Amino acid sequence: MQQVNTWRAVAAATGAADRAAAEEGVRLAYRSAGLPEPERIVWAASPKEAVKAVELLSGAGKSVREEVRTGPWAEERRRLHDELGPAGWAELWSATGAQLWDTTRELAERIRAGVVSELVERPEDESDVRLVLLDAVLGQHDAAWLSAFDGRGERLTGLARVARNAGWWWPYEHAVVISERPVELHRDEAGRLDRGDGPALAFSDGFALYAWRGMPVPAEFLDELTSLTPERIRVEENAELRRVMLEYYGYDRYLAESGAQPVHRDETGVLWRIALEGDEDVVMVEVVNSTPEPDGTYRTYWLRVPPATRTAKEGVAWTFGLGQEAYEPVRQT
Amino acid sequence: MYRQGDVLIVSLDESAVPAHLADAPGERRDARGRLVLALGEVTGHAHAVQGPGRLLREAGPLDPMLLHLPEGGRVVHEEHAAIPLPKGWYRVVRQREYVPGSVRIVAD
Numbered sequence: 001m002q003q004v005n006t007w008r009a010v011a012a013a014t015g016a017a018d019r020a021a022a023e024e025g026v027r028l029a030y031r032s033a034g035l036p037e038p039e040r041i042v043w044a045a046s047p048k049e050a051v052k053a054v055e056l057l058s059g060a061g062k063s064v065r066e067e068v069r070t071g072p073w074a075e076e077r078r079r080l081h082d083e084l085g086p087a088g089w090a091e092l093w094s095a096t097g098a099q100l101w102d103t104t105r106e107l108a109e110r111i112r113a114g115v116v117s118e119l120v121e122r123p124e125d126e127s128d129v130r131l132v133l134l135d136a137v138l139g140q141h142d143a144a145w146l147s148a149f150d151g152r153g154e155r156l157t158g159l160a161r162v163a164r165n166a167g168w169w170w171p172y173e174h175a176v177v178i179s180e181r182p183v184e185l186h187r188d189e190a191g192r193l194d195r196g197d198g199p200a201l202a203f204s205d206g207f208a209l210y211a212w213r214g215m216p217v218p219a220e221f222l223d224e225l226t227s228l229t230p231e232r233i234r235v236e237e238n239a240e241l242r243r244v245m246l247e248y249y250g251y252d253r254y255l256a257e258s259g260a261q262p263v264h265r266d267e268t269g270v271l272w273r274i275a276l277e278g279d280e281d282v283v284m285v286e287v288v289n290s291t292p293e294p295d296g297t298y299r300t301y302w303l304r305v306p307p308a309t310r311t312a313k314e315g316v317a318w319t320f321g322l323g324q325e326a327y328e329p330v331r332q333t
Numbered sequence: 334m335y336r337q338g339d340v341l342i343v344s345l346d347e348s349a350v351p352a353h354l355a356d357a358p359g360e361r362r363d364a365r366g367r368l369v370l371a372l373g374e375v376t377g378h379a380h381a382v383q384g385p386g387r388l389l390r391e392a393g394p395l396d397p398m399l400l401h402l403p404e405g406g407r408v409v410h411e412e413h414a415a416i417p418l419p420k421g422w423y424r425v426v427r428q429r430e431y432v433p434g435s436v437r438i439v440a441d
Contacts, residue, residue, distance in 0.1 A: 005364075005377070087358070091361070094360065094390070189374055243432070243433070280433060290413075291338075291412060303428070304432065305431045318431070328334055329336040331336070332337070333338075333413040
């Protein structure tokens with residue numbers, strides 16, 4: 001578990017690369033793969049800049065990603081699978097890589113999509129950019145599978161060293177392009193990109209992604225969030241953006257300022273309903289945390305529930321997948 | 334039925350435990366020897382159970398987990414009061430929130 005937490009931190013690491021350590025890792029990875037060390041190592045500020053650098057490379061030779069990364073990884077996986085058996089391998093993966101897989105894979109996919117949308121000016125160029133992205137070794141974002149192999153052999157030490165010290169990298173026969181890590185990364189508790197007052201992910205060259213609780217949003221949209229009014233929220237036609245507006249503004253504040261009325265109240269909480277023109281109603285349960293905050297107050301929070309919900313208890317029960325008759329906690333904290 | 338923050342722990346009759354799970358090996362414990370029911374990705378705060386027992390996880394993030402406590406145990410969290418649990422089988426359910434067109438889990 002400790003090892004997973006170390007790799008969890010690697011996947012989320014920000015700030016300048018340790019270039020010497022990363023380059024040493026690159027050379028070790030080549031040697032481990034039985035290849036001569038690359039003649040040139042080119043640094044880029046972000047994956048976006050790295051893709052442009054790859055496109056400008058001359059005399060780099062073919063991609064050796066298969067030899068440097070994929071082949072050794074597959075062999076190590078096979079070796080461990082034989083050693084531990086299918087159940088043992090599944091148990092190892094579930095205790096290590098599986099814990100990091102979804103969040104890092106999603107982050108990498110978002111970076112790819114961001115690079116494509118910034119670099120592709122004509123639709124016919126998209127496949128060129130995507131092909132370059134396919135040649136990338138994901139460095140810190142390979143944390144999930146590196147965590148599974150950590151401490152079980154020397155073969156992947158070079159790859160792991162790059163991952164601990166830098167971002168994505170592109171191995172070719174004679175040259176390597178390697179990217180710095182982000183300078184900013186903001187995520188919510190569920191690991192989704194999330195920031196209301198700036199980029200959720202940013203690199204030093206300005207390449208950035210904006211998101212609110214995982215949902216990609218335009219940068220201009222975030223600028224507008226600080227000056228929202230209930231009227232502006234009401235007239236927003238995009239349901240997803242309106243949901244972000246409501247979350248940012250605060251359901252409680254919106255409820256107070258838009259004159260919403262509680263619909264039902266019982267021992268579990270209060271049910272609220274906001275009618276929205278041309279959209280389904282927003283129905284929420286207001287519940288009070290059972291454990292006091294350090295200052296002795298109790299935090300109130302809102303959870304959105306299906307529009308057909310009639311009582312507060314039915315809403316709270318729904319959040320746990322239960323009918324209201326089945327929801328009877330004997331103790332809650 | 335017990336609730337700690339965004340996690341609901343529901344007593345389960347032993348006869349309702351799927352046969353293939355009754356003797357399955359459980360999840361690994363964390364570095365502190367606890368069974369982690371739910372982990373906050375950023376703060377690292379966890380709903381976790383101390384004491385002997387097994388946690389059996391089904392595949393998806395919204396699928397419930399099963400918890401077997403042959404001698405009872407305590408569920409703890411950095412921000413919530415601990416809850417003692419009598420011995421037996423439990424279903425562990427994460428709280429979810431309605432999002433038009435989909436459903437997402439709540440993380441506290």
